[in-house]
Amino acid sequence: MKVTIKDVARDAGVSPSTVSRVISDSSRIGEATKKRVRKSIEKLGYTPNVMARSLVSRRSRIIGVVMPHEADTLFSNPFFIQAMKGISVAAEKNNYHIMYAFGRDEEGELDAVKNYISRNIVDGICLLTARKRDRCIEYLKGEEFPFVVIGTPEEKTSEDTLWVDNDNEEAVRNIVKLLSEDGHKKIGFIGAKRNWTVSINREKGFIEESSLRGVETFIEYEEDFTRASGYSGARKLFREPGITSVICTDDILAFGAQKYLLENDGAHVKILGFNRIDPQGNFGPKFSSVDINSAGLGEEAINLLISKLNHTNKSNYKIVDTKLERIEEEL
Amino acid sequence: MKVTIKDVARDAGVSPSTVSRVISDSSRIGEATKKRVRKSIEKLGYTPNVMARSLVSRRSRIIGVVMPHEADTLFSNPFFIQAMKGISVAAEKNNYHIMYAFGRDEEGELDAVKNYISRNIVDGICLLTARKRDRCIEYLKGEEFPFVVIGTPEEKTSEDTLWVDNDNEEAVRNIVKLLSEDGHKKIGFIGAKRNWTVSINREKGFIEESSLRGVETFIEYEEDFTRASGYSGARKLFREPGITSVICTDDILAFGAQKYLLENDGAHVKILGFNRIDPQGNFGPKFSSVDINSAGLGEEAINLLISKLNHTNKSNYKIVDTKLERIEEEL
């Protein structure tokens, strides 16, 4: 039989109320009593029943994470799994648990959100991506349910929406700066999903820093983050002669662009990617890539959400640093 | 304010007990009453509080999934994410929720298991991998806590351990059969983690089917599932001349082997991999690979566990079919 708070109380010769207060380390309990109770807890191997605790405290200490349905195909991209790891670490530190839901489409994601909320299962929700006119975000706002988004939400203005993201503008500015100092005068840019906020911010950094430094810019957008997109983007981009480097908003695009370049006398062109994807079976030379610190994004998202739940949050957003990783050739 | 069972009872003019019985569709409630109560539920938008329900039923309807700590590095491999998807699907169908824990090492995994159990948080646990002398498995067995393993556990003999896996022996037999019929007389095999049951079973199928068909076998084992291992395994393997095909126990190894072959006049050698990894940045030609149906493994694991929890399980294991995918060259 499971040991309950009553068993501990009996063993320590106190009331269940006192045991409860010792557990929450209430200042109103005498040190001697605390010590005695703790000994009983230890001895009996007591651990509180979270269900009972949740029922009365109305806090489950569970956070629901909704995986975007595109995740399925995006899983060549290690972002999600690393974000999950970060989420898990932060949750554990704060003594929270994590629940994941995979929607099969946007409707399914919304259903997961509704389900979480209506059944009182989670204290807060974490979304792994911010879409334009995101239905989950809109629903959560309407319900005034605590949530956090990884990525910059459309209406950054609303102070009540929690979010974490990289400073994507700054990250690209930094790359342009390095390239420019390195003598590059004509730089290309290949992106996908032009209407995602992340794309918009990266392009902005690209254009502004380039103009500041007198660098000529050439931009191509494709539909999806695939190798094929990178390849065809590069084909279009390099009709323009003299481009000596290309920034791709994802390593997957960069793989495709690299293939095009290797096939078309472009081996000298410097490639820069985003998201540091281990190229596994990639037979081409490696290229530098911006590490967006996916785990950090997940971790900070949860920290932000929990501080909101505790009403101790100072800010409604958090910027996670990126790091340009320059990679040398290796097997 | 959240609507509770009392509100519904009042609205429908019955007692809370009756509402509860309607929800569980007890046969002892009159149809007319049921209809009335259901209307009230609908009208008030009532959803039961899972915490309260769990407290009394002593079932949380939550399953804890422990991610192996190696997952971090193995995440170039889509197995885990797809298994998670399958797990999620099966859970949802059965009205269960899933909780994930990431241990930082084997100790951390064990802590997660202990934590899940002692706090009465989950009804059962799913492990995503079976190690030799697996501490989590041993602990769970000792506690007699319901759990399921994806992968064949060391002691298959114990009828009380639930597991799901592919028929790895059969999968390799099938490949050898096809190769042999195709005229291959000398076949290589590159594996990693020789002491994993999955390796042992694949090698067994390889050796036995080859001997049956008079095929000469050449085997190399490396430490880890990396490209570098595949590359060096191939280098050793192909000291032997005349090998016309090579079976790699993972696509990652196959990528490395392929690189070696392309660099050493081995483009004609037929490569077969496992786990169908999208080669993303892979610039070499594609090769055939065995789809182990990771999502199916996850789904069946959860089904098995849930039927165990309901005491309706017939068997303690389930074999999930594999499928050899032959891939044509494409971008």
Add this chain to the structure above:
DNA sequence: CTGAAAGCGCTTACAG
């Protein structure tokens, strides 16, 4: 500093 009592929102024998 500590305890008795009420209550969180359900379910389930027990009665009728």
Add this chain to the structure above:
DNA sequence: CTGAAAGCGCTTACAG
């Protein structure tokens, strides 16, 4: 066929 009552294992005003 339905209801009143007890109880799941906690927490937290309220009293002292």
